[in-house]
Amino acid sequence: DTGVSQDPRHKITKRGQNVTFRCDPISEHNRLYWYRQTLGQGPEFLTYFQNEAQLEKSRLLSDRFSAERPKGSFSTLEIQRTEQGDSAMYLCASSPQRRQYFGPGTRLTVL
Amino acid sequence: GQQVMQIPQYQHVQEGEDFTTYCNSSTTLSNIQWYKQRPGGHPVFLIQLVKSGEVKKQKRLTFQFGEAKKNSSLHITATQTTDVGTYFCAGERAEGAQKLVFGQGTRLTINP
Numbered sequence: 001d002t003g004v005s006q007d008p009r010h011k012i013t014k015r016g017q018n019v020t021f022r023c024d025p026i027s028e029h030n031r032l033y034w035y036r037q038t039l040g041q042g043p044e045f046l047t048y049f050q051n052e053a054q055l056e057k058s059r060l061l062s063d064r065f066s067a068e069r070p071k072g073s074f075s076t077l078e079i080q081r082t083e084q085g086d087s088a089m090y091l092c093a094s095s096p097q098r099r100q101y102f103g104p105g106t107r108l109t110v111l
Numbered sequence: 112g113q114q115v116m117q118i119p120q121y122q123h124v125q126e127g128e129d130f131t132t133y134c135n136s137s138t139t140l141s142n143i144q145w146y147k148q149r150p151g152g153h154p155v156f157l158i159q160l161v162k163s164g165e166v167k168k169q170k171r172l173t174f175q176f177g178e179a180k181k182n183s184s185l186h187i188t189a190t191q192t193t194d195v196g197t198y199f200c201a202g203e204r205a206e207g208a209q210k211l212v213f214g215q216g217t218r219l220t221i222n223p
Binding site for chain 1: 115117120142144146153154155156159181188199201209210211212213214215216218
């Protein structure tokens, strides 16, 4: 257990529905990252926060994806109008500097 | 954009044999990190390499960072069943983008 928690751990939804995931980082870490991981692949960068500021967003992230980190603490990742191609493990990681501490992930299945 | 390639994709060894995975970046890196992901688990940090030509050891694991800071390797001596998992390298660009680009990983399986 790294101290990073994610909720829910599993989410099954129907195509077209909206889903929201939450990440609670290690409290003293100012950096928070979201990744997507599909089977047999490495984590793919989605977006990154330094405190409450969203500093970078992957070009792969469509406008259906949005992330927030109000007050620089927990973060949420929302996917609107889900598609079957969104099915993946969504990983959150927090970091004090370079080393990243990953949470257990939220596995999304879109039917 | 930056790409990080890792080979081999899979490696199956007999327990006690050595194992090596190689990582190559399309761009110069400020640092490279290695993570291990057990089946059903999440990536766990192993080590960070920063200096050109750096070599670090952790028990049976040896990590190297190339002179040009574009490639790296992880070598495990005398594998044990506890080494099973997928090993990822992840590079941070020299411009200090503060984000990691992961390779696709090398999945290691071991025959006891």
